[in-house]
Amino acid sequence: MNPFGALPCLKDSSFDPPLVLYESRAIVRYLALRYGQGTLMPNPSDIRAAALFEQAASTELTAFDPVANRLVFEQFFKPKLFASDGSVDVSLVASLKSRLQVVLDTLDSILNRQNYMAGEDCSVVDLFYVPYLHHLTTSVWPSVLENRPHLKSWWEKMKLRPSYLEVVSRSY
Numbered sequence: 001m002n003p004f005g006a007l008p009c010l011k012d013s014s015f016d017p018p019l020v021l022y023e024s025r026a027i028v029r030y031l032a033l034r035y036g037q038g039t040l041m042p043n044p045s046d047i048r049a050a051a052l053f054e055q056a057a058s059t060e061l062t063a064f065d066p067v068a069n070r071l072v073f074e075q076f077f078k079p080k081l082f083a084s085d086g087s088v089d090v091s092l093v094a095s096l097k098s099r100l101q102v103v104l105d106t107l108d109s110i111l112n113r114q115n116y117m118a119g120e121d122c123s124v125v126d127l128f129y130v131p132y133l134h135h136l137t138t139s140v141w142p143s144v145l146e147n148r149p150h151l152k153s154w155w156e157k158m159k160l161r162p163s164y165l166e167v168v169s170r171s172y
Helices: 024-035 047-081 090-111 124-140 149-159 162-171
Strands: 009-012 019-022
Touching (some): 009 024, 019 024, 047 090, 047 124, 090 149, 124 149
Antiparallel strands (some): 009 019
């Protein structure tokens, strides 16, 4: 179904022809619009909220994810998946941590002015951060939120969400 032969992929046969979506963020946005009952996504008619949402989504995708993804892979997944050659590239980790610090400091500053990444309400953008921040704070870099009080406060709220608690209770 995915033209790139990858996962995730979602097929909704309630449409004619069926809707086939790939790419996790597109799928999450679709599910929030379809089933979220007006939560987790801004009302598209609120141009300001929609613009701020898109800005926050772009920030996560272009500033946070590329660095956090590589760091978590290098330090958490690589040693587990590649036992024969799972050695951690220490210089790469140091470089990624340095780059990520700049991003996290900026996010902390943003969260000093608002409750969530895209404004005053939790949205799917906040959820996009959860997987990598979970691994960063629990194993890769436990002190990552020190000296970032607003980001730390936001993370504490995210960890109290029932969906987070449910996934973590089943995964570990």
